[in-house]
Amino acid sequence: MASRTYRAIFFDLDGTLLPMELDEFLGAYFEAIANFVAAHGLDAATFSAGLKAGIKAMAVHDDGRTNADAYWEAFFSHADRDAADWDELLAGFYERDFGAIGAGVVPNSAAARAIETLAAKGYPLVLATMPMFPRRAVEWRLSWAGIDASRFGRITSFENSTSVKPKLAYYAENVAACGLAGEDVLMVGNNTVEDLAIRGLGADAFLVTDHLLDPDEGFDLASVKHGTMEEFAAWAEALPACADPAQGIEAGIVEAAARAAVLSRAEEA
Structure with a gap:
């Protein structure tokens, strides 16, 4: 089903795994x-x-x-x-x-199904949410989505992040945390600017359309994998098991040199 293989999969939270405005x-x-x-x-x-x-x-x-x-x-x-x-x-x-x-959030069961499917297939998962909240607030939001926080090897928060979306430095930090290159990663999100910025590092992306945000307007959906969360869950079920998963993902603060190395590699590509 997939034209690429992935060593880790990154997820946005709000509007992607968590169905809210x-x-x-x-x-x-x-x-x-x-x-x-x-x-x-x-x-x-x-x-x-x-x-x-x-x-x-x-x-x-x-x-x-x-x-x-x-x-x-x-x-x-x-x-x-x-x-x-x-x-x-x-x-x-x-x-x-x-x-x-x-209290009033109604979770989309397809989101939890996708996470459980990918975890069972051995894909390391990173919650690449906008890191402006404390870790505890992020854990709450995952619980609203009906998702087990322990499935993620790294969860971005204001404690362990030094940048924000859509800066490439934010994504480089998280790619470096996994010991990977951008090409090894799939990003799943709903914002054509904040979430798709990671493609600047060579990453692949799946745009979830249930709560699609297109700040610049006019984004060509045909240019990227896309579909509803239900469709993404089905897509995940068709993926093969992860053949070469990222190892030793850093959950805390990432060394500046590691982040810089990822950015440098992307600039040279």
Whole structure:
């Protein structure tokens, strides 16, 4: 069925494995975390300003720091560092309150079926989600999708990532974490810009169309493998077992030199 073989398969989360409208989710998230902070006697407006500054910092920084470090530096340009034990306070939010945001999510059973199928065939899996959330928030979102987080050898979050989509550096970091070249990877996503950027490293892609996002508009679907999540699950069932799986995937922070080597190889190709 496939014209290429793969040593690892990367997945986007929101709109791909997790069937939700991103704008609705983000609106609910911003409201919930602001209310949580206010309930603990802190100024919600100041917190929200810091949150937005942190998100912007993660999007634009390119200095090798983790996204978490970039976030907190920008956050504290607005919020009082001494107003709370921020790590402990927000860990409580993500451990408990955040989970309620997904109460109305109806998972697509085809997503879990695809993951289980590929895992059974020996494909190493990487959750290549936008790494602007703490790991616990990502785990919650996987649970909303009905997917077992342990199936993934690497899950990107703001703790272990130094870049974001659609930057090639983000994808190079994750390819390097697997000890692979871009050509060894299949990316499964729903965004023609953020998820297909990995093709700049030579990776293959499958575009899931249930919640298709085409920011630049006019993308030619015929130029890439594509279909609904149900169709992707069937496609995965037809794949052969993984003949040469990636070994020793790095779950944590990736060495800058390893990321640079992947980028250099892509530039030379």
